[in-house]
Amino acid sequence: xxxxxxxxxxxxxxxxxxxxxxxxxxxxxxxxxxxxxxxxxxxxxxxxxxxxxxxxxxxxxxxxxxxxxxxxxxxxxxxxxxxxxxxxxxxxxxxxxxxxxxxxxxxxxxxxxxxxxxxxxxxxxxxxxxxxxxxxxxxxxxxxxxxxxxxxxxxxxxxxxxxxxxxxxxxxxxxxxxxxxxxxxxxxxxxxxxxxxxxxxxxxxxxxxxxxxxxxxxxxxxxxxxx
Numbered sequence: 001x002x003x004x005x006x007x008x009x010x011x012x013x014x015x016x017x018x019x020x021x022x023x024x025x026x027x028x029x030x031x032x033x034x035x036x037x038x039x040x041x042x043x044x045x046x047x048x049x050x051x052x053x054x055x056x057x058x059x060x061x062x063x064x065x066x067x068x069x070x071x072x073x074x075x076x077x078x079x080x081x082x083x084x085x086x087x088x089x090x091x092x093x094x095x096x097x098x099x100x101x102x103x104x105x106x107x108x109x110x111x112x113x114x115x116x117x118x119x120x121x122x123x124x125x126x127x128x129x130x131x132x133x134x135x136x137x138x139x140x141x142x143x144x145x146x147x148x149x150x151x152x153x154x155x156x157x158x159x160x161x162x163x164x165x166x167x168x169x170x171x172x173x174x175x176x177x178x179x180x181x182x183x184x185x186x187x188x189x190x191x192x193x194x195x196x197x198x199x200x201x202x203x204x205x206x207x208x209x210x211x212x213x214x215x216x217x218x219x220x221x222x223x224x225x226x227x
Contacts, residue, residue, distance in 0.1 A: 002029045002030055002031055003023075003028070003029070003030040003031070003058055003059065003060050004030060004031040004033050004058070004059040005019060005020060005023065005030045005031070005032060005033065005056060005057075005058050005059075005071075006033045006034075006035055006049055006050070006055055006056060006057040006058075006059070007020055007032070007033070007034060007035070007055050007056050008034070008035055008036055008037050008055045008056075009034075009036050009037050009200075009203060009205075009207070009210075010115065010196055010197075010199040010200035010203060011113075011114060011115050011116055011200040011201075011203050011210075011225065012037060012112075012113060012114060012207065012210045013037070013055060013056075013113075014108075014113040014165035014168075014169075015054075015055065015056060015068050015165075016055050016056045016068075017161075017164055017165050017168075017196060018056075018068040018072070018161050018162050018164065018165065019056050019058065019068055019071040019072055019075070019161070020032075020056070020192075020196065021161050021164050021190075021192045021193060021196060022072060022075070022082070022158055022161035023075070024191075024192035024195070025156045025160075025161070025190065025192050026079060026081050026082070026156070028075065028079055030058075035049070035055060036205060036207075037207045037210065038205075038207065039207070039208075039209075040207075040208070040209035049064070050064070050066055051064070051066055052066055052067070054066070054067075056068055056071060057071075058071045058074065058075075060074075068101070068162075069097070069098070069101045072097075072158045072161070072162075076158070081155065081157065082157065082158050083157060083158060084146075084152040084153055084155070084157050084159070086146070086152075086153065088145070088146075089145075089146050089152040089153050090152075092141075092142065092145065092146070092152060092159075093151070093152045093157060093158065093159035096138050096142070096151070096159055096162075096163075097158055097159055097162045099138075100162045100163060100166075101162070103131075104131050104134075104135070104166075105127075105131075106125060106127035106128040106130070106131045107128060107131040107132065107135070107166070107169065110122075110124070110125065110127075110128045110217055111128070111169045111172070111173045111175070111217055112210070112213045112214055112217055113165050113168055113169055113172075114172060114210070114214045115168050115172070115196075115197055115200035115201070116200055116201050116223060116224045116225035117172060117214065117220050117222065117223045117224070117225070118171075118172055118174075118220070118221045118222040118223075119172055119173050119174075119214070119217060119218040119219065119220055119221065120174075120218050120219045120221050121173045121174070121175075121217060121218040122217065122218050132175050132176070132177070135163075135166060135170075135175075135177055135180070136176070136177040136178050136180050138151070138163075138180075139151065139163075139177055139178075139179070139180025139183050139184075140177075140178060140179050140180050142159070142183075143179065143180065143182065143183060148182070148183070148186075149182070149183070149186050150183070150186075150187075151163065151183060156190070160183075160187055163187075164187055164193060167183075167184045167187045167188050167193075168188070168197075170184050171184065171188065173217070173218065200225070201224055201225050201226060202226055203225065203226070204226055204227070
């Protein structure tokens, strides 16, 4: 029986994208189940399949695995290629993945993910400036140390998956990540990312709180979503 991966709106759900794009890129077969955000708080509805009332959730038979990091750790025990093989690249990837999972709050709050738009951001708070500088540093270090084109070397790994939503944010808000832009362009061109983006642009529903959050981040200069 294949896995079932439960995710939310392609346009908004950065946490959903992480395991989804990893499984797609590594060729791990799964049933794709979408549970959209229909209101600001979906806790009660999502509790039917998620102990936290949040997405993503991976179902493996009777086993439910929640949280994006929990899911990729579960997959790493069962599939090759989730983490880099090289010990130095693996250590770098593990550190950067957990840093993303637990940090970058200013980037999340001030540059909410919305795949289908382009935004002129408001003047950046100092906390956001630091977050963007740190993302740039991770990208440039990974490419320089391990040779690219991915952040830990020649293969797409969980490190690329965890920063994939950041690539969309960088494009949406025009953030400067220096030489790391080479990775941003490369990951967005990946077939799995193109598939996710096409689905995001095709979504016709809007969730009010996510749209209001976007407007608090800056002025929309282009909107490519289907209306």
